[in-house]
Amino acid sequence: MFDPKDYSSYGENLSDKYDEWYGSFDGRIIERIEEMAEGGPVFELGIGTGRIAIPLSQRGLQVAGLDASPSMLEKLKEKKGGEQVAVKVGNFASFETEKKFDVVFIIFNTIFALQSQEEQVNCFKCVEKILNPGGKFIVEAFVPDPGRFPGGQAVRTIDLNGENVKLECSKHDPAKQTVMTQTVDLSGEGIKLYPLKIRYIWPSEMDLMAKLAGLELKERWSSWGKDAFSASSKMHVSIYEKV
Numbered sequence: 001m002f003d004p005k006d007y008s009s010y011g012e013n014l015s016d017k018y019d020e021w022y023g024s025f026d027g028r029i030i031e032r033i034e035e036m037a038e039g040g041p042v043f044e045l046g047i048g049t050g051r052i053a054i055p056l057s058q059r060g061l062q063v064a065g066l067d068a069s070p071s072m073l074e075k076l077k078e079k080k081g082g083e084q085v086a087v088k089v090g091n092f093a094s095f096e097t098e099k100k101f102d103v104v105f106i107i108f109n110t111i112f113a114l115q116s117q118e119e120q121v122n123c124f125k126c127v128e129k130i131l132n133p134g135g136k137f138i139v140e141a142f143v144p145d146p147g148r149f150p151g152g153q154a155v156r157t158i159d160l161n162g163e164n165v166k167l168e169c170s171k172h173d174p175a176k177q178t179v180m181t182q183t184v185d186l187s188g189e190g191i192k193l194y195p196l197k198i199r200y201i202w203p204s205e206m207d208l209m210a211k212l213a214g215l216e217l218k219e220r221w222s223s224w225g226k227d228a229f230s231a232s233s234k235m236h237v238s239i240y241e242k243v
């Protein structure tokens with residue numbers, strides 16, 4: 001039975017498929033994080049298979065991170081360069097580190113994995129504690145769009161070819177700001193389900209979470225290319241600074 005509060009389950013279920021499904025990414029992520037780190041140590045929350053962490057480490061940065069899923073971390077360690085990245089199994093709702101960092105980052109909507117507002121606020125507080133003075137917390141997330149769920153639900157075709165079909169079936173709770181999704185992979189090999197529950201955060205709510213933790217919004221872009229953020233932006237890259 002899927003338990004959304006078992007934070008290891010997403011990665012444990014998906015680690016074999018993760019890089020195949022999500023392997024490609026915007027290379028400017030690496031450039032922006034490298035610029036902001038200015039050579040200092042960086043820490044990734046939900047480091048996963050090291051998709052971003054390993055290229056950053058290969059540019060000479062000291063990179064460390066945390067993930068709830070041992071299987072995702074195993075994938076990271078199997079990769080060339082993975083041995084240079086310091087990883088720990090843990091929950092970013094509540095964590096500490098021995099060292100401090102100049103940049104902490106959480107990308108790809110991963111902050112939404114935490115199931116309650118309280119845990120999300122606590123995550124910001126933990127980040128503040130591990131940042132050096134003037135250090136930055138970078139969050140990449142989508143801008144919530146409740147209009148995607150007419151009647152509180154949505155079905156989207158993610159992939160369709162002669163061999164298989166991948167569907168995303170979702171239910172939305174606007175009061176709790178949660179979306180429960182089953183990604184359904186149908187192929188000749190059978191049916192595989194990939195459940196995920198998120199609690200989304202509005203950008204203004206996120207700024208308040210940061211404030212409660214002693215972090216100030218410094219910049220907000222609508223892309224990793226630093227495009228201006230506006231009312232029509234679909235995603236944001238937000239840079240918070242330790243005050």
Ligand SMILES: C[S@@+](CC[C@H](N)C(=O)[O-])C[C@H]1O[C@@H](n2cnc3c(N)ncnc32)[C@H](O)[C@@H]1O
Pocket residue numbers: 007008010011012045046047048049050051052066067068069072090091092093107108110113114
């Ligand atoms: C969407 S993946 C992103 C992985 C990586 N950041 C990337 O961009 O490829 C989310 C990752 O966060 C991890 N995760 C989810 N909830 C977590 C939690 N509460 N604490 C630590 N890791 C968590 C998952 O195991 C998974 O590896």
